[in-house]
Structures are given as structure tokens and as C-alpha cells.
Amino acid sequence: MALIVQKYGGTSVGSTGRIKNVAKRVARWQAQGHRLVVVPSAMSGETNRLIALAKEISPNPDPRELDVIASTGEQVTIGLLSMALMELGLKAKSYTGAQVKVLTDSAFTKARIISIDDERIRADLAAGYIVVVAGFQGVDENGNITTLGRGGSDTSAVALAAALKADECQIYTDVDGVYTTDPRIVPEARRLDSITFEEMLEMASLGSKVLQIRSVEFAGKYKVKLRVLSSFEEGGEGTLITFEDDIKMERPIISGIAFNRDEAKLTVLGVPDRPGIAYQILGPIADANIDVDMIIQNVGHDGMTDFSFTVNRNEYEKAKAILEQVKGHIGAREIAGDNRMAKVSVVGVGMRSHVGIASKMFRTLAEEGINIQMISTSEIKISVAIDEKYLELAVRVLHKAFELDQVGA
Numbered sequence: 001m002a003l004i005v006q007k008y009g010g011t012s013v014g015s016t017g018r019i020k021n022v023a024k025r026v027a028r029w030q031a032q033g034h035r036l037v038v039v040p041s042a043m044s045g046e047t048n049r050l051i052a053l054a055k056e057i058s059p060n061p062d063p064r065e066l067d068v069i070a071s072t073g074e075q076v077t078i079g080l081l082s083m084a085l086m087e088l089g090l091k092a093k094s095y096t097g098a099q100v101k102v103l104t105d106s107a108f109t110k111a112r113i114i115s116i117d118d119e120r121i122r123a124d125l126a127a128g129y130i131v132v133v134a135g136f137q138g139v140d141e142n143g144n145i146t147t148l149g150r151g152g153s154d155t156s157a158v159a160l161a162a163a164l165k166a167d168e169c170q171i172y173t174d175v176d177g178v179y180t181t182d183p184r185i186v187p188e189a190r191r192l193d194s195i196t197f198e199e200m201l202e203m204a205s206l207g208s209k210v211l212q213i214r215s216v217e218f219a220g221k222y223k224v225k226l227r228v229l230s231s232f233e234e235g236g237e238g239t240l241i242t243f244e245d246d247i248k249m250e251r252p253i254i255s256g257i258a259f260n261r262d263e264a265k266l267t268v269l270g271v272p273d274r275p276g277i278a279y280q281i282l283g284p285i286a287d288a289n290i291d292v293d294m295i296i297q298n299v300g301h302d303g304m305t306d307f308s309f310t311v312n313r314n315e316y317e318k319a320k321a322i323l324e325q326v327k328g329h330i331g332a333r334e335i336a337g338d339n340r341m342a343k344v345s346v347v348g349v350g351m352r353s354h355v356g357i358a359s360k361m362f363r364t365l366a367e368e369g370i371n372i373q374m375i376s377t378s379e380i381k382i383s384v385a386i387d388e389k390y391l392e393l394a395v396r397v398l399h400k401a402f403e404l405d406q407v408g409a
Contacts, residue, residue, distance in 0.1 A: 010047075152212070228241070263293070271331060341385050
């Protein structure tokens with residue numbers, strides 16, 4: 001008999017009919033002898049509706065009051081799901097994050113979990129209840145309702161699984177697992193039976209939307225076994241996210257191709273090539289809370305150099321305006337930019353023991369006439385920034401070049 005935490009996304013509980021289907025699925029798991037904690041999201045579109053209501057009242061809603069409003073979406077879902085379970089003759093009990101209690105810091109709209117009091121949940125499980133806990137929310141030490149930010153229900157589920165030392169945390173979503181890349185771009189993309197936490201963390205950070213990156217970080221920190229499954233298909237094994245990178249005798253060199261369309265590049269041309277210039281450029285960008293991704297500083301000539309970096313496209317205008325303001329102070333000749341960039345990455349723990357991955361990637365792109373503008377690497381990934389118009393072509397040719405369409409690859 002296993003203790004399992006199940007998380008159901010907004011599309012999985014998007015109507016009363018779907019909530020009834022979730023209840024039937026949960027009932028089947030309990031019938032097998034498992035103890036269950038269920039973490040549902042708000043019904044699909046509900047959080048957006050609530051935030052839109054708040055903005056009709058105030059263009060810049062107070063963050064504390066916004067959390068009070070946004071948290072109600074999950075409260076509706078946990079009540080409905082508990083009622084659906086009761087209709088099936090099962091014992092069920094729902095709790096908000098505050099009732100559990102999920103203690104967070106006071107960073108409204110993007111709070112982080114500090115601790116979870118699992119005593120009440122354990123008592124209910126021992127008494128034969130299915131416990132339904134609201135995702136996405138908690139309470140700070142002053143009793144204020146907080147929310148964890150977009151995708152926070154994933155983090156709630158993983159945190160509960162960690163606190164309860166659950167055997168597995170199952171994330172039910174509208175896809176049946178983690179794929180080698182987006183099947184909408186590459187129809188031959190395959191579902192992975194397993195992937196390591198390291199690989200999943202890179203995939204999530206590089207644009208794969210299957211799991212929220214914070215939930216993967218949390219699972220890795222507390223060694224919570226994760227499985228991604230489909231809410232709409234029965235019997236599938238999904239994708240297991242694990243620490244074991246030797247599940248198979250021969251793991252694939254590359255596990256997947258990740259990508260992000262929302263990249264923008266900024267270049268500071270003709271700055272003095274002196275110590276501290278990178279900080280003088282990026283310091284004001286960091287002060288504005290803008291994340292920087294790839295960075296390149298060219299080899300200096302005649303005491304001058306060029307400095308390029310990428311940001312999210314939504315931050316492009318803000319970052320460019322900051323650079324224009326500090327241009328004179330840092331002695332730059334010109335600020336240039338391109339907000340139609342994309343990033344493509346190959347990810348795989350097999351890179352540690354295989355050479356030639358970068359050259360194969362670069363050759364494949366060159367053969368298609370795709371120019372690489374920036375490169376960044378880690379131990380298990382290589383990312384390149386390219387013109388956005390070549391993104392889908394790049395993903396397709398790299399997927400084929402690394403034989404990710406081959407079963408057993």
C-alpha cells in the first residue's frame with residue numbers, strides 16, 4: 001500500500017463532468033489499497049477570470065488582496081472534488097492551504113513554501129479519508145493568504161509529497177508524459193519512459209512547459225519521485241522523473257530538444273575593454289529585476305569591445321531603455337538589439353561521456369543555413385540563439401540528427 005500525492009491541472013478539472021472523472025480515477029487508486037492526497041488546480045481559465053475581475057476594479061491591484069481573490073479558484077475545486085468522491089461512497093475531506101497549514105513567506109503573488117504541518121493530513125489518512133488540498137496557496141506567519149505564482153499547484157503537490165514522504169507524486173496534465181520535443185512541431189517525437197531530474201530541470205528551464213521549474217527543483221531537493229501522466233487516458237505509465245541515470249544499460253546521449261520562442265538580444269557596441277565593464281552593464285539590468293540568459297563579450301581591439309546578452313522578449317524594451325540611460329556613463333558607442341530571437345537546446349546526461357555533440361549540432365544547423373548567434377553550455381546541455389524564423393526547422397533537423405525519433409534511441 002503506497003502513499004501517493006496526485007496533482008490535477010486546470011484542464012483536468014475544467015468542468016463538473018471532468019471533476020467527476022477525476023473522482024472516479026482517484027477511487028480506482030484507493031480501491032487498489034493506496035492512501036491518497038489530491039491537489040487540484042482551479043478550473044481552467046478561472047484564475048485568469050479572477051485576476052481580470054480584480055483589474056476591473058484596480059489597474060494595479062494590491063498584491064495581498066489579489067492573493068485573497070486568486071486563491072478562491074482552488075477552494076471551489078477542492079469542495080467540488082470532495083463532494084464528487086462522497087457521491088461515490090468514499091470518505092473525503094478538503095483543506096485550503098491555510099487550514100493544512102502550508103506556511104509561506106510574505107511575497108504575495110509569488111510566495112515560497114517554508115514548511116507544511118502534515119499532522120492533520122496524516123490523521124485523516126489513517127482514518128481512511130482521501131484528503132483534498134488546495135494547490136497554489138498557503139498562509140504567511142501573520143495569517144495572510146498567499147499564492148505561489150503561476151503553476152504553483154505543481155509545487156504544492158511536490159511539497160506535500162516531500163512533507164509526507166510519499167512514495168510517488170503524480171502530476172496529471174493534458175499530455176501523457178515528457179516528450180523528446182513538442183509533438184506539434186515534430187510529429188515523430190516520442191514519449192520518454194524516464195528522464196533524470198537534471199535533464200527535466202534543464203528541459204523546464206529551457207522552455208518545456210510540462211512541469212513548472214520550481215516544482216522540479218523542489219522534487220530534486222527533497223528526492224520526491226515524480227511521474228507525469230495524462231488525465232484523459234487510462235492505463236498509461238507516463239514519464240518517471242528519477243535520480244537514476246543508469247535505469248538502462250545504455251542511456252541515450254540526448255534525451256530531448258527544448259526551445260523558447262521568447263528571446264531577445266541586446267548588444268552594447270564599443271565599450272571600453274576594462275575590468276568591471278560587465279558589471280556596469282548588467283548591474284542596472286539586475287537592479288530592474290530582469291533575468292539575463294546568454295552572455296558574450298567579444299575579444300577587445302584597440303581598447304574597445306562589444307558586449308551582448310539575451311533577455312526574455314517581454315523585458316526587451318525595458319532593458320534597452322536602461323542601457324540607453326547608462327550608455328554615456330559606460331562610454332558605449334551604440335546600443336543595438338533584436339527582439340525576434342529564439343533559443344534551441346539539446347539536453348542529455350549522456351553528454352558527460354560522449355564527445356562531438358556540439359560539433360554535430362553546429363554542423364546540422366549549418367547544413368540548413370541556420371546561423372548561430374550565441375552559444376551557452378552546461379555539463380548536460382548546449383543552447384544556441386538563432387533567428388526566430390528558423391526555430392521550427394532547427395528543432396526538426398536536430399531531432400532527426402540525434403535520432404530521437406528512433407524507438408530505443
